[in-house]
Amino acid sequence: MIRHFTLDGKKIPFREGQTIMEAAQDAGIYIPHLCYNPEFVPHGSCRVCTVKANGRIVASCTTPATEEMQVENETEELQGNRRELLQMLFVEGNHVCPGCEKSGACQLQAVAYYTGMLAPEFTYFYPMRTVDSSHPDVAIDYNRCILCELCVRASRDEDGKNIFSIDGRGINTHLTVNSASGKLGDTDFDVHDKAAQVCPVGAILPKHEGYNIPIGQRLYDRKPISVVGDVADHQEE
Amino acid sequence: MSGKVKVATTSLAGCFGCHMSFLDIDERLIALSELVEFDRTPITDIKEVGPCDIGLIEGGVCNAENVEVLKEFRRNCRILVAMGACAINGGIPAMRNSFDLKECLEESYVHGVGVEDPQIPSDTEIPLLLNKVHPIHEVVKIDYFLPGCPPPADTIWTFFEQLLNNQPVEFTYRQIHYD
Ligand code: SF4
Ligand code: SF4
Numbered sequence: 001m002i003r004h005f006t007l008d009g010k011k012i013p014f015r016e017g018q019t020i021m022e023a024a025q026d027a028g029i030y031i032p033h034l035c036y037n038p039e040f041v042p043h044g045s046c047r048v049c050t051v052k053a054n055g056r057i058v059a060s061c062t063t064p065a066t067e068e069m070q071v072e073n074e075t076e077e078l079q080g081n082r083r084e085l086l087q088m089l090f091v092e093g094n095h096v097c098p099g100c101e102k103s104g105a106c107q108l109q110a111v112a113y114y115t116g117m118l119a120p121e122f123t124y125f126y127p128m129r130t131v132d133s134s135h136p137d138v139a140i141d142y143n144r145c146i147l148c149e150l151c152v153r154a155s156r157d158e159d160g161k162n163i164f165s166i167d168g169r170g171i172n173t174h175l176t177v178n179s180a181s182g183k184l185g186d187t188d189f190d191v192h193d194k195a196a197q198v199c200p201v202g203a204i205l206p207k208h209e210g211y212n213i214p215i216g217q218r219l220y221d222r223k224p225i226s227v228v229g230d231v232a233d234h235q236e237e
Numbered sequence: 238m239s240g241k242v243k244v245a246t247t248s249l250a251g252c253f254g255c256h257m258s259f260l261d262i263d264e265r266l267i268a269l270s271e272l273v274e275f276d277r278t279p280i281t282d283i284k285e286v287g288p289c290d291i292g293l294i295e296g297g298v299c300n301a302e303n304v305e306v307l308k309e310f311r312r313n314c315r316i317l318v319a320m321g322a323c324a325i326n327g328g329i330p331a332m333r334n335s336f337d338l339k340e341c342l343e344e345s346y347v348h349g350v351g352v353e354d355p356q357i358p359s360d361t362e363i364p365l366l367l368n369k370v371h372p373i374h375e376v377v378k379i380d381y382f383l384p385g386c387p388p389p390a391d392t393i394w395t396f397f398e399q400l401l402n403n404q405p406v407e408f409t410y411r412q413i414h415y416d
């Protein structure tokens with residue numbers, strides 16, 4: 001039996017067990033997200049996909065849809081909350097977009113554009129972070145990691161390598177690499193691993209291709225993410 | 238009173254790229270000059286900012302003089318605008334924030350390629366560097382932000398057009414980017 005819930009006044013069908021996010025995606029409706037990727041178990045940590053379901057604030061990627069549920073998604077209030085979350089992500093890391101190879105095909109940027117963020121506006125942390133270029137084919141720029149945990153899930157659940165994990169607490173939370181030296185070059189990480197394809201930002205970057213696609217001609221340079229979707233779906237291009 | 242809107246602009250820790258983009262509005266500059274009168278800007282070469290309606294700031298703050306100029310602009314401008322990535326988040330100059338100031342100075346003036354008579358400049362004429370480069374909203378209140386490195390000429394034009402016509406400032410998707 002097909003059941004339905006209401007998303008911004010529209011009737012959306014769902015199957016038993018589907019989350020709000022999954023049902024919305026099947027119906028072709030965009031709910032902004034960073035740590036969600038349909039290929040992996042939802043993590044529910046970035047909170048960008050927060051919606052109001054029957055008046056309660058919930059992450060749409062982890063909340064199952066239920067019959068007759070009333071969900072708000074694209075409201076001024078929720079977009080405002082999302083914008084502030086994104087602003088906090090920007091000031092917590094070091095995001096110098098004009099100098100970033102991922103610029104134009106970065107989901108953090110794209111979701112920020114979608115919510116109408118013009119500037120981060122908060123006080124910058126300017127944390128001291130490093131770049132790991134020890135691997136021959138892939139570099140990690142920790143300045144841009146947003147702790148979405150997608151590389152962790154991809155390496156653990158698909159590559160079966162467990163190369164990444166998230167360590168520490170609060171503002172000291174950080175991504176670590178599972179090798180004695182902590183360097184990516186000392187793991188069996190491979191550029192063809194799933195974990196090399198899922199980073200939504202410019203933290204895990206393949207080397208030697210930098211600006212093959214010029215700035216201005218990239219995925220989100222012309223069309224919003226609500227139209228073209230996640231960067232992970234376009235990696236092969 | 239001329240009835241024209243008074244505009245001042247300056248570049249702090251920027252590269253003048255935003256100003257170049259401003260000039261890129263091309264022949265629309267003529268239309269703009271019918272509506273506005275320029276006070277202190279690199280275009281008029283006026284050195285002191287007077288009372289203005291709109292102040293455009295390019296660049297973040299990296300030294301004591303930047304802070305002084307920025308505060309002077311805030312005192313004089315009714316509407317203050319952060320123009321471009323550096324004003325908004327420190328931009329490329331803020332990449333030095335990953336290092337100690339001392340390390341940066343030594344890299345350039347002591348260990349730099351081809352440096353003779355290595356010494357860190359300390360002339361009193363040179364404004365003192367801040368430990369970190371900061372976006373301007375951390376120093377004064379900012380009324381509008383124009384992202385981009387630089388913001389496209391079209392974005393700057395749209396901003397003026399809407400503001401001068403008392404319309405809410407709104408941009409199209411293509412007018413907003415952070416790079
Ligand atoms: S990762 Fe994205 S938001 Fe961060 S600097 Fe790169 S392009 Fe900008
Ligand atoms: S490196 Fe990329 S994929 Fe991994 S946690 Fe950070 S942002 Fe997410």
